[in-house]
Amino acid sequence: MTTAAETTLSGKNRRSALLAGFFGLCMLGMGYAAVPLYEVFCRVTGYGGTTQRVGEAQAATVKATNRVMSIRFDSNVNSALPWTFKPEQAVDHVSVGARDMAIYIATNESDQPVLGTATFNVTPVQAGKYFNKVQCFCFTEQLLKPGQTMRMPVLYYVDPAILEDPETRDIEEITLSYTFYRSKDGKAVDPAKSDS
Incomplete structure (x- = not known):
């Protein structure tokens, strides 16, 4: 039988895991978007002689x-x-x-x-x-x-x-x-x- 403290701890762990997973997906998405966003930035600003x-x-x-x-x-x-x-x-x-x-x-x-x-x-x-x-x-x-x-x-x-x-x-x-x-x-x- 689980106690209320164990249930609360389990819920916090699940929430932390979901947040970590969400953060990891966001970072992966930003990695894929970095090159096109950098190219747009260079075109708009002329950065690096673009x-x-x-x-x-x-x-x-x-x-x-x-x-x-x-x-x-x-x-x-x-x-x-x-x-x-x-x-x-x-x-x-x-x-x-x-x-x-x-x-x-x-x-x-x-x-x-x-x-x-x-x-x-x-x-x-x-x-x-x-x-x-x-x-x-x-x-x-x-x-x-x-x-x-x-x-x-x-x-x-x-x-x-x-x-x-x-x-x-x-x-x-x-x-x-x-x-x-x-x-x-x-x-x-x-x-x-x-x-x-």
């Missing part, structure tokens, strides 16, 4: 200013990807707010078709939230056939709001940097961090 993605309609409403800024284009290729990849022009000078296009050129140096995906950022990182891409090869994977060379455009503009922000108004040059990786199932594959 650029913004905008549509044609929004880009058409932006007015160019008289302020000219240098945009430097950087390119890198992961060692697992048998491509050469470089900007057609290393530096461009654009009016803040004006749409401009940069071209990158990629060549598959192998005898096999290869799928690649590009990661990107801008420096200084504070400029990320003002660097807007309208169209970019980095939005999708790129397939290059053996020996194929492809011209890859980036249509972009620098938001005039960069001139109002005390942290960014004195910036005179932004570097747009891309790194191409071999793609596997829609994800960039870095062999240094992969078991396969």
Whole structure:
């Protein structure tokens, strides 16, 4: 026969176990949500040099200013990807707010078709939230056939709001940097961090 004290203790243990289980499920859910939430945070704030993605309609409403800024284009290729990849022009000078296009050129140096995906950022990182891409090869994977060379455009503009922000108004040059990786199932594959 159980006493009232044992019944109370058993109820407390059950409640503690349920709370611990609920807490564990919440933590698991937060673990799965962390990556997409971090990506949204970076896109909204430009954190870490993350650029913004905008549509044609929004880009058409932006007015160019008289302020000219240098945009430097950087390119890198992961060692697992048998491509050469470089900007057609290393530096461009654009009016803040004006749409401009940069071209990158990629060549598959192998005898096999290869799928690649590009990661990107801008420096200084504070400029990320003002660097807007309208169209970019980095939005999708790129397939290059053996020996194929492809011209890859980036249509972009620098938001005039960069001139109002005390942290960014004195910036005179932004570097747009891309790194191409071999793609596997829609994800960039870095062999240094992969078991396969």
